[in-house]
Amino acid sequence: MNNTSGYHPLEYKCLFQPDIVDELSEGGIALPTKVINQEQGVQCGGYLVAVGAMAFEDWPSDAKPVPGARVMIAKYAGIQINGKDGTLYRMVNDKDILAVELP
Numbered sequence: 001m002n003n004t005s006g007y008h009p010l011e012y013k014c015l016f017q018p019d020i021v022d023e024l025s026e027g028g029i030a031l032p033t034k035v036i037n038q039e040q041g042v043q044c045g046g047y048l049v050a051v052g053a054m055a056f057e058d059w060p061s062d063a064k065p066v067p068g069a070r071v072m073i074a075k076y077a078g079i080q081i082n083g084k085d086g087t088l089y090r091m092v093n094d095k096d097i098l099a100v101e102l103p
Contacts, residue, residue, distance in 0.1 A: 001049055001068035006084030009052040009091060015081075016073055016090045018043035044072050048097075055094040063100065070101035 001017075009015050024030055048069045056064040065071055078092030 003050045004085040011052045011054045012094045013052045015050040017049050018046040065100045071097050072099040
């Protein structure tokens with residue numbers, strides 16, 4: 001996965017790109033922007049875009065996630081960042097990553 005956000009995390013931080021929330025409900029009703037933004041802010045699944053130099057240094061080597069890995073994070077972890085590419089990202093600590101999807 002290419003980091004086009006314009007940001008690179010430092011130390012123990014990780015840059016996470018959450019899954020995109022649909023603009024329509026399951027019934028086909030258009031959701032208000034406020035609801036979409038709220039849902040995007042608590043999205044827990046997505047992709048690891050970049051990691052800081054010290055991230056995952058105390059994790060077992062076979063469990064370390066790498067950029068491009070699909071991961072799950074804590075619901076309200078980190079801060080939201082609007083990337084220079086117009087995409088919404090979250091900057092989280094390495095300890096906020098709860099699971100890595102197995103191949």
